[in-house]
Amino acid sequence: MVFSLVYLLTEPQGYGVSQPVSQVQNASREDADGRGVQGALERREYTAARRLPHALIIGVKKGGTRALLEFLRLHPDIRALGSEPHFFDRHYTRGLDWYRSMMPKALEGQVVMEKTPRYFVTTDTPSRVHAMSRHVKLIVVVRDPVTRAISDYTQIISKTPHIPSFETLAFKNHSTAEVDSQWSPLWIGLYALHLQRWLDWFPLEQIHLVSGERLISDPAGELAKVQDFLGLQRIVTDKHFYFNKTKGFPCLKKPEGSSKPHCLGKTKGRTHARIDPHVLKSLREFYRPHNEDFYKLARQDFGWQ
Ligand SMILES: Nc1ncnc2c1ncn2[C@@H]1O[C@H](COP(=O)(O)OS(=O)(=O)O)[C@@H](OP(=O)(O)O)[C@H]1O
Numbered sequence: 480m481v482f483s484l485v486y487l488l489t490e491p492q493g494y495g496v497s498q499p500v501s502q503v504q505n506a507s508r509e510d511a512d513g514r515g516v517q518g519a520l521e522r523r524e525y526t527a528a529r530r531l532p533h534a535l536i537i538g539v540k541k542g543g544t545r546a547l548l549e550f551l552r553l554h555p556d557i558r559a560l561g562s563e564p565h566f567f568d569r570h571y572t573r574g575l576d577w578y579r580s581m582m583p584k585a586l587e588g589q590v591v592m593e594k595t596p597r598y599f600v601t602t603d604t605p606s607r608v609h610a611m612s613r614h615v616k617l618i619v620v621v622r623d624p625v626t627r628a629i630s631d632y633t634q635i636i637s638k639t640p641h642i643p644s645f646e647t648l649a650f651k652n653h654s655t656a657e658v659d660s661q662w663s664p665l666w667i668g669l670y671a672l673h674l675q676r677w678l679d680w681f682p683l684e685q686i687h688l689v690s691g692e693r694l695i696s697d698p699a700g701e702l703a704k705v706q707d708f709l710g711l712q713r714i715v716t717d718k719h720f721y722f723n724k725t726k727g728f729p730c731l732k733k734p735e736g737s738s739k740p741h742c743l744g745k746t747k748g749r750t751h752a753r754i755d756p757h758v759l760k761s762l763r764e765f766y767r768p769h770n771e772d773f774y775k776l777a778r779q780d781f782g783w784q
Contacts, residue, residue: 527584531575532560534592534616534709535608537677538599540667541630542620543691545747546728548594550702552735553715558585560593567608568601575611590709600666600673605680616709617681622691623783624668624770625762629751631664636752646758658765665762671772678776688777698729 536544552559564570566578585591598604599619608615622630632645642648649665651657660666667673677686687708694701699717706713723730723742730742763784774780 527586529579529582530585530591531579531611532582532591532593532615533612534590534618535598536592536594536596536618536620537604537608538596538619538667538673539621539627539670540596540600541627541634542596542622543689543694544594544596544620546694546698546743547618547620547689547701547705548592549731549734549743550698550715550719551592551705553719553731554706554711555714556589556711557709558583558589558591563595563597564593565595565597566593567604568595568597571603571607578611590711599677602676605677609680613681615685617677617686618689618705618708619674619686620689620691620694621670621773621781623781624665624670624766625759625783626751627668627691628664628762629754630749631667633749633751634746635664637746637749645752645754649758649762656761658761660765665765668766669769671769671776674773674776683776683778688779690781692781695728 536548538544548559551557560582564578564581566573566581570577582591582593598608608617628649629645632648636642646653648662649659651659658665660669674686687705689701689705698720699715702715703713706715719732720729721732721740722728723740726742726748728742728748730740732740734741766783770781770783
């Protein structure tokens with residue numbers, strides 16, 4: 480819908496581009512109503528073009544990144560790529576023109592986004608993202624690393640059913656309960672380690688951390704903070720969500736381009752593998768100091784026990 484309109488735009492602002500579409504739409508309406516906006520605005524015609532992203536959801540895997548992206552897509556000032564392009568971690572040699580060609584078309588003033596959760600944990604990604612733009616806004620959805628690891632394992636086992644048990648993979652030595660922190664589902668949860676690599680390139684103010692737990696218990700509250708961080712009007716609000724008891728998660732009343740309610744697919748919100756309480760206790764002890772380091776770096780406490 481937005482692409483067919485001629486917008487009345489002011490001088491560039493925000494992302495070094497133009498006025499957000501939502502504000503411009505309001506301005507156009509006021510103008511049509513004859514309330515004198517026209518004199519204050521410069522008339523220009525803009526066409527949609529593919530642009531490099533202004534914001535990235537960089538992680539974490541199984542944190543709730545798909546839910547966040549789908550919720551943000553309701554915003555008229557956001558244009559988001561549906562799939563994960565894996566540009567900075569896998570396809571970097573294809574170059575920025577290839578990356579740009581993957582993006583949805585956007586008007587000036589719209590925020591272009593993509594999500595690839597692996598970016599958060601891949602060593603070369605922060606410097607590569609910085610080389611693309613040192614102003615890019617970064618979003619990380621974090622979730623209790625123990626629950627995240629079980630979610631990760633549940634996904635792995637759904638694709639490769641005959642792998643060893645969670646317990647076997649999580650410990651180097653069962654009798655001493657020595658944790659194998661190199662095992663990917665556990666290593667991804669060492670958030671302080673990964674965040675520090677991003678902080679070597681970007682200030683904390685440019686990295687917004689979303690609580691994966693609150694994204695489920697209060698999606699509108701988390702979305703309000705993300706919209707503020709992106710410099711957008713709070714358009715996605717509690718009016719957009721309902722709690723689906725069968726799914727056990729918040730779902731959208733009316734997703735983009737549809738009038739029917741919509742929940743995320745069955746790969747989101749899987750029943751987790753059952754893990755022995757002693758194993759959970761060992762893992763919580765293992766993560767405690769790492770979580771404390773992460774809270775210090777992030778300057779906020781996520782309350783994981
Ligand atoms: N609204 C809503 N609906 C469904 N699922 C939700 C929602 N909000 C957050 N989540 C949680 O998202 C978890 C999957 O995270 P990701 O989307 O980041 O996974 S992935 O890395 O892209 O595979 C997924 O993890 P599991 O529950 O372990 O499947 C969910 O807990």
